[in-house]
Amino acid sequence: MSDFEAQLRAVSLRVTRPRLAVLAALRDHPHVDTETVIDLVRAEQPTVSHQTIYDVLRALTETGLIRRIQPAGANARYEARVGDNHHHVVCRSCGAIADVDCAVGHTPCLTASDDHGYVIDQAEVVYWGTCPDCAADRPRNDSPLPEGSK
Amino acid sequence: MSDFEAQLRAVSLRVTRPRLAVLAALRDHPHVDTETVIDLVRAEQPTVSHQTIYDVLRALTETGLIRRIQPAGANARYEARVGDNHHHVVCRSCGAIADVDCAVGHTPCLTASDDHGYVIDQAEVVYWGTCPDCAADRPRNDSPLPEGSK
DNA sequence: GCAGCAAACTTGACCCATTCCAGAAAAGGC
DNA sequence: GCCTTTTCTGGAATGGGTCAAGTTTGCTGC
Secondary structure (H helix, E strand, O other): OHHHHHHHHHOOOOOOHHHHHHHHHHHHOOOEEHHHHHHHHHHHOOOOOHHHHHHHHHHHHHOOOOEEEOOOOOOOEEEOOOOOOOEEEEEOOOOOEEEEOOOOOOOOOOOOOOOOOOEEEEEEEEEEEEOHHHHHHOOOOOOOOOOOOO | OHHHHHHHHHOOOOOOHHHHHHHHHHHHOOOEEHHHHHHHHHHHOOOOOHHHHHHHHHHHHHOOOOEEEOOOOOOOEEEOOOOOOOEEEEEOOOOOEEEEOOOOOOOOOOOOOOOOOOEEEEEEEEEEEEOHHHHHHOOOOOOOOOOOOO
16 A cells, blocks of 8 residues: 555655545556546545546646556546556457566567657557457357447 | 549439438548538538438448447547558647558468467557657656546 | 349438546645 | 644536537549
């Protein structure tokens, strides 16, 4: 618990109960969306408003304590694993997300063939596919996306 | 014009004025968002509803005639360049997008270090950085994002 | 050419993640 | 302990995007 407290102080954020609860929720549940965070926090602190969660998530994201990820067409999700620029696999069928380490070492993906004059500071990779569970449910289905995606 | 007609027929879609207009708009303006598509189409066909544009964009995306891209935190954008799995550079400051060919050849980025059992069918890469224009405007600014991003 | 059918289009309301606002409360420095 | 600053609360607004019902239109077969 005091671990989270130290993290907050390290980035000059005040230590509040909602912030600790959000950090704890993200430690225990990686890749959750905002609504789930709200539910998880309220399980212990029923009075916390959704606005507070949004504020907390933004503050933590801006200070780099958590990372916001947002696959195309889905809601924002957050994860507590930061510092390494790892990537994600997203299941087209159920939206499940898993971590994937950078394929070729440190920052190899950062090399674009032609950068058009852009100053590139990050390369974000999203692998799209089917998770083991969904693959088992529908072994040979060519169009996994049930139209409405999520 | 009949080029677009052929494309539509090739995927068994009826040839309608709104669809032709959307294809033409995307050919002339790569990486536009939905609202811009609406404006472009209405410049020639003022009566087309926004609902129709949404329907057309979805139909064309599902049949693979256009491709939908959606950088985190931004609105959906569409482009007519399909078939090659190229990637994009996105300017954090102004949201401008440029095409980037796959860095290492054919489908190298498709190789994840540990796929967690997922069946991966596509790797999507987004390079984040600053476009030449914005870099010129604010030569040495460490926090390019003016908070509200776009 | 014309009829009939299914796919597309129009209109308008609705949904829902996210944000804005203003007042009340709490955390930290002195 | 007191004061300033930041955060939290509650409610309302914003805005992509979607749903639904009814009308129109493009395509196929006669």
